[in-house]
Amino acid sequence: MTEEQRADAIQALKAKVRGPCPLCGKYAFEVADLAHVIPHDPSGAIVLGPTIPLVMVMCKHCNLVLPFAAVPMGVMKAGEGQGEMQP
Numbered sequence: 001m002t003e004e005q006r007a008d009a010i011q012a013l014k015a016k017v018r019g020p021c022p023l024c025g026k027y028a029f030e031v032a033d034l035a036h037v038i039p040h041d042p043s044g045a046i047v048l049g050p051t052i053p054l055v056m057v058m059c060k061h062c063n064l065v066l067p068f069a070a071v072p073m074g075v076m077k078a079g080e081g082q083g084e085m086q087p
């Protein structure tokens with residue numbers, strides 16, 4: 001994830017997300033440096049095909065990780081990261 005994408009993600013989250021961490025109740029969220037993708041295949045097979053790009057947000061207090069869909073957030077374009085598996 002680029003610095004611009006990270007800034008876009010933070011802006012999108014601030015515009016719509018309210019409230020503390022659902023597990024620990026703290027306000028300690030941080031956007032991870034890497035975007036992740038979930039392979040999407042109706043059969044359930046893990047393939048290098050269509051993917052769902054995600055912005056990962058972590059609670060720095062309890063380490064809960066929450067995935068947010070990067071395309072509707074405006075952080076990534078549809079098809080960006082296709083076929084790439086990221087750690």
Ligand SMILES: [Zn+2]
Pocket residue numbers: 021022023024025026059060061062063064
């Ligand atoms: Zn937490």
